Amino acid sequence: MTSLLIITPVEKLQEKINSVVKSFKNTYGIYVSLNKTQKSTESVLKKSGINTKKLFFIDCVTDKNVEGILHIPPDRLDLLSVAINSFIRCIKGDKFLIIDSLATLLIYNSENNVAKFAKEVTEYAAQKNVKVIAFSPKTQGEELLNKIFNFFDKVEKK
Amino acid sequence: MKRIVFLIFIILLTNVVVAQGNFNVIVDIPKSYSILKPGDEIIASIKLINLGGTKREDVTLECWVSEPGGSKILKRTETVAVETQANFVRGFNLPKDIEPGTYKFSAKITYSNGNHATGEHSFQVVEKKLNTNNYYIIIGSVILLVIIIIVLIKSKPIIEKLKIRHEVAKIVKERMKE
Numbered sequence: 001m002t003s004l005l006i007i008t009p010v011e012k013l014q015e016k017i018n019s020v021v022k023s024f025k026n027t028y029g030i031y032v033s034l035n036k037t038q039k040s041t042e043s044v045l046k047k048s049g050i051n052t053k054k055l056f057f058i059d060c061v062t063d064k065n066v067e068g069i070l071h072i073p074p075d076r077l078d079l080l081s082v083a084i085n086s087f088i089r090c091i092k093g094d095k096f097l098i099i100d101s102l103a104t105l106l107i108y109n110s111e112n113n114v115a116k117f118a119k120e121v122t123e124y125a126a127q128k129n130v131k132v133i134a135f136s137p138k139t140q141g142e143e144l145l146n147k148i149f150n151f152f153d154k155v156e157k158k
Numbered sequence: 159m160k161r162i163v164f165l166i167f168i169i170l171l172t173n174v175v176v177a178q179g180n181f182n183v184i185v186d187i188p189k190s191y192s193i194l195k196p197g198d199e200i201i202a203s204i205k206l207i208n209l210g211g212t213k214r215e216d217v218t219l220e221c222w223v224s225e226p227g228g229s230k231i232l233k234r235t236e237t238v239a240v241e242t243q244a245n246f247v248r249g250f251n252l253p254k255d256i257e258p259g260t261y262k263f264s265a266k267i268t269y270s271n272g273n274h275a276t277g278e279h280s281f282q283v284v285e286k287k288l289n290t291n292n293y294y295i296i297i298g299s300v301i302l303l304v305i306i307i308i309v310l311i312k313s314k315p316i317i318e319k320l321k322i323r324h325e326v327a328k329i330v331k332e333r334m335k336e
Binding site: 053056068070072079082083087092 | 315318319322323325326327329330331332333334336
């Protein structure tokens with residue numbers, strides 16, 4: 001299993017993300033932050049005892065240029081896809097990809113485009129044996145995710 | 159017979175009198191100036207012949223260009239000295255907005271006693287056509303410009319993607335060093 005979509009209530013979302021990231025101990029990770037800024041996400045993860053040094057953030061919330069952080073607008077799925085693929089290619093060894101959260105993309109993009117993006121990312125990750133864990137809050141456009149479900153090996157609703 | 163001789167004498171005498179101070183004006187436009195375009199220069203050669211004249215005389219030379227309707231559109235007046243004959247070259251710059259048609263270059267000489275003589279020559283003004291070479295250059299430049307704009311527009315996403323790839327490679331490289 002290389003791709004997993006976790007749909008969880010919004011109040012449990014961060015807790016779930018923390019536990020997933022923690023489970024990838026000593027593994028490099030790509031963290032696509034669509035809900036919070038990289039600074040805020042990193043701070044939350046650090047508070048729960050996660051070593052963020054092995055995480056590569058893609059910040060889709062701010063466009064502030066921060067050294068070592070990639071900023072991509074959430075409506076540029078083409079660039080986001082290129083960035084994820086580039087990280088997967090450049091990082092040697094085992095790695096994982098976190099998308100926090102997939103439903104946010106539906107605010108800025110059409111359902112079809114998000115589905116296409118999800119397909120591209122999960123397929124490329126599967127080829128490179130990269131684990132993809134996408135999160136989505138239960139309340140946020142859950143019904144819109146129907147088209148996207150099929151591209152994930154497993155969908156967990158908690 | 160005496161009557162005939164007298165008549166011939168009278169006729170000859172009359173001609174000499176008429177010829178004295180009788181100017182003739184010949185206007186000629188060289189072939190290369192006979193068909194012109196708006197804005198071109200019209201050049202004419204004006205030949206003044208003082209029939210029977212022996213002494214130098216100041217005369218008024220008036221040159222003008224008249225349009226097909228007859229009205230003068232360009233005009234110049236000057237005083238010139240003529241003995242038995244004189245040649246002048248005079249020209250005008252045609253207006254840039256002149257209409258195509260048949261125009262006349264005229265010259266009029268008026269001498270001190272009020273007598274005058276006129277000569278004229280017509281020329282054609284044709285529509286200014288764009289030089290074929292210039293036309294191709296302009297069309298070529300426009301096509302080239304359009305191609306450049308299309309290439310720039312099309313290559314923008316490619317450049318953005320390359321930039322992202324480069325940035326990611328840089329971030330990963332720096333992080334791996336730590």
